[in-house]
Amino acid sequence: MASVSIRNVRKSYGTVEIIKGVSIDIQDGEFVILVGPSGCGKSTLLRMIAGLEEISGGTVAIDDRVVNDVPPKDRDIAMVFQNYALYPHMTIADNMSFALRLKNTAKSEITAKVERAAGILGLGPLLGRFPRQLSGGQRQRVAMGRAIVRDPKVFLFDEPLSNLDAKLRVQMRTEIKEMHQRLKTTTVYVTHDQIEAMTMADKIVVMHDGIIEQIGAPLDLYDNPANMFVAGFIGSPAMNFIPGSIGGDGFTTEGGDRLPLGGRVPAASDGRPAVYGVRPEHFRLADDGMAAEVVVVEPTGSETQMVLRPLGAKAGREDRKRELTWVLRERTGAKPGEVVRIAPDPALAHLFNPDTGLRL
Amino acid sequence: MSILTSSDRVVGAASVGRTKRLRPSYWPFVVPALIVVIGVIVFPWVFTLWMSAMEWRIGEEQRFVGLQNYARLFTDVRFLEAMLHTLVYTALSVLAPLVLGTAAALAFNTKLPARGLLRGIFVMPMMATPVAIALVWTMMFHPQLGVLNYLLSLVGIGPLQWVYHPSTVILSLVLVETWQWTPLVMLIVLGGLAALPTEPYESAQIDGATAWQRFRYLTLPMIKPFLMVAVIIRSIDALKSFDILYTITQGGPGTASETINLYLYSVAFTYYDIGYGSAIAVVFFVLIIMLSLILLYLRQRSAWNTGDGQ
Ligand SMILES: Nc1ncnc2c1ncn2[C@@H]1O[C@H](COP(=O)(O)OP(=O)(O)O)[C@@H](O)[C@H]1O
């Protein structure tokens, strides 16, 4: 059990700065997820917490002790790697007990701990096997077992599920979350998958190009994204961004359609260019809404996803390429080529500054 | 037309793996290879076996004696000593290059400056011809003029008699063998190290393994299959070793460094006792085969990345 405090951490390889000053506070027992597109520096940050990567600037503290110069083994952390990083020549039991054996732990204690972890993860029958004899999901579980056996202050996960097939991924997601609820160990979890982040995290850290875009609870990020990057990254399908300008008590798209603002007009913004952000599920049919042509209909059973093309009066050829996504819960008989009239729910829409990307 | 159908059938047979369908008319194609194998491999061995059952001296009448030549081996002190010399020489010539070659491979596997150049220099002994090596080392071993005793004198040891004394001759020869063949072991082990996964080392770092423990519990077991390959190659090579021994000591002083190979050579080509020499050759061959089988079995057991399970 421990808190982790990351202060202004930087990382450079040569002259290239990969992490550009990042600060995160992680409470004792919290499940924090670092999420962001590939290459944004998530793994690098996690590896700096682990001690596998030198910290170029700033401090990392575990339980108020700065660990910048503490070797990995003395940080009392356990890490689960994307490729599992099991010891290929050792049995599952030996893989899990390796750390304890290095510490000359008593045999009886090792057996007890390995059996407990194997019990939690359902690895009992596999203990005598070698990693190569296991499926991807089982290896994944062994990697977690190895971490549990250590009973560390902090768990670090680096994209642990990305080598698994979709179904197994959903199942392991639940298992990891259950494990956390049971052990209540502080956890830092890296993923590029925003759904993983949304479903598992207590707190999400959205990273982009070596900086933090926003930190918050999953639904908080969903409801109140700080900027266009977060708004577009969190949520699937992604939020629709419609460029235009603020005018009177509404918003006029570049195509000439009027969208409602529900009285939430920012001060002194008449005529100001802006981006209207609305999630696919926040449109509804409305007789006075904007006209749009149905391009594609994708029913998934529980909901229907539609790609629409706005037919605004002033819409030029470019504007017509700006397609919108609409997700509705009910089934629909709409066919490609038909025209529907839809309106966004103004209470759930956001306005963004087109230059800075910040929410207005 | 007939060509078409027969070639069709070949393709068909090959693709479903039904080789039994091959008609007898294909057998002639196997015959040349068969003749070569029988002529070059099978015949010499059968002939050697036959010779080993004869009393056969060059220029004398030959006479069938059954197993008498083999019985003679057990009372031939010179043969038994040669056996012992061979075993000691082989064991040391495997172990020393194995340990040193592994150490060198570990060193060359790190990011040394000028690594490529150093590695190139390091493997050069392997490429030298045995007679040249023998010449150079014989001079270096010289008790009065040799550079080795000079070097020892610098640290206050010696002088040693090296290959000129029965108690040091085998060790001295092992030194030459080690100097020449450590690079081979290094190359084999280096290949093994390059094939190792890197991720387990990061887990091990987090699990708290020191550098020594990472070597002992990860590297060593994971390169074991490669070490076994080196052991097999080295063992067979050292057992068969002849050129260096013959050119430096001819088995001397006395018979202090006479291995089976050298003794066999003397019996066959100095005493012209072809029958007895053949018996020695047969025993020697059986020894090599047995050793190879044991080593191959051990190598299979040492594999962690293949084998049992899948
Ligand atoms: N050892 C390294 N040397 C140079 N650049 C590196 C090194 N490791 C990672 N990078 C760079 O740092 C950036 C972030 O990498 P990483 O943390 O692995 O991203 P993520 O895990 O978010 O996909 C990438 O652009 C990558 O190319």
Ligand SMILES: [Mg+2]
């Ligand atoms: Mg990564």
